[in-house]
Amino acid sequence: MYAHAPILTPSILAGDHANLAASAAIVAQLGLKWIHLDIMDGHFVPNLSFGPQTVAALRKNSKLFFDVHLMLSEPHRYIEAFAKAGANLISVHIEPAYDHVATLARIRELGCQRGIVLNPGTPASAIEHLLDQVELVLVMTVQPGFGGQSFRRDQLEKIARLSALRKERGLNFRLEVDGGIDLATGAECRAAGADTFVAGTSFFNAPDRAAYAATIAAW
Ligand SMILES: O=C(CO)[C@H](O)[C@H](O)COP(=O)(O)O
Ligand SMILES: [Fe+2]
Numbered sequence: 001m002y003a004h005a006p007i008l009t010p011s012i013l014a015g016d017h018a019n020l021a022a023s024a025a026i027v028a029q030l031g032l033k034w035i036h037l038d039i040m041d042g043h044f045v046p047n048l049s050f051g052p053q054t055v056a057a058l059r060k061n062s063k064l065f066f067d068v069h070l071m072l073s074e075p076h077r078y079i080e081a082f083a084k085a086g087a088n089l090i091s092v093h094i095e096p097a098y099d100h101v102a103t104l105a106r107i108r109e110l111g112c113q114r115g116i117v118l119n120p121g122t123p124a125s126a127i128e129h130l131l132d133q134v135e136l137v138l139v140m141t142v143q144p145g146f147g148g149q150s151f152r153r154d155q156l157e158k159i160a161r162l163s164a165l166r167k168e169r170g171l172n173f174r175l176e177v178d179g180g181i182d183l184a185t186g187a188e189c190r191a192a193g194a195d196t197f198v199a200g201t202s203f204f205n206a207p208d209r210a211a212y213a214a215t216i217a218a219w
Helices: 020-029 052-060 079-085 100-109 124-133 153-168 183-192 209-217
Strands: 007-010 034-040 065-071 089-093 113-118 136-140 174-178 196-199
Touching: 007 209, 020 052, 034 052, 052 065, 052 079, 065 079, 065 113, 079 089, 079 100, 089 100, 089 136, 100 113, 100 124, 113 124, 124 153, 136 153, 153 174, 153 183, 183 196, 183 209
Parallel strands: 007 034, 007 196, 034 065, 065 089, 089 113, 113 136, 136 174, 174 196
Antiparallel strands: none
């Protein structure tokens, strides 16, 4: 028995960056509720994407749940800007040095759900003390920074461990996976206990996106 029904959260990183509103509309028109927004600072990860101004512009035209993944060395400096821009969930990485507890508390104070993210090389034990302070744990299944990479199967054990910890401690956080997710790799993550599936490349390139979304909804 799974803790949560499955959610597909398409990553707009693989959308049309000359018309992100149209990419968000594709997601909404399928009846999906979530969209994943990847924010990169060129420092924590070797790439740049977009910032709060773009998120605010998208918010004007969209009622989707904005699942904002901050890949930033200093996320605490930007959470207020993203909350004001219309984020519903803000996920911050555990790896950089900042006050994680205070930052998660501030995200909640700003009226957003809280997420904590682990890179592939970071063990589940690094966030064990924060599990009761988040609504979502995001396990990266690629090294963050770029879409279109191959799924890392070595992360399945971590997903299973976090799923077991959730049950043991009677917690309710969502368990999200991000990177190289498609209908095959996502199903493996589902079997390990994941319930929230980020998909960029495989979703936007799917020949039949409605069928793609329906498959995940049935997991
Ligand atoms: O956080 C990310 C990259 O750092 C993206 O969310 C992720 O890579 C999605 O892209 P794809 O589904 O194409 O792998
Ligand atoms: Fe992401």
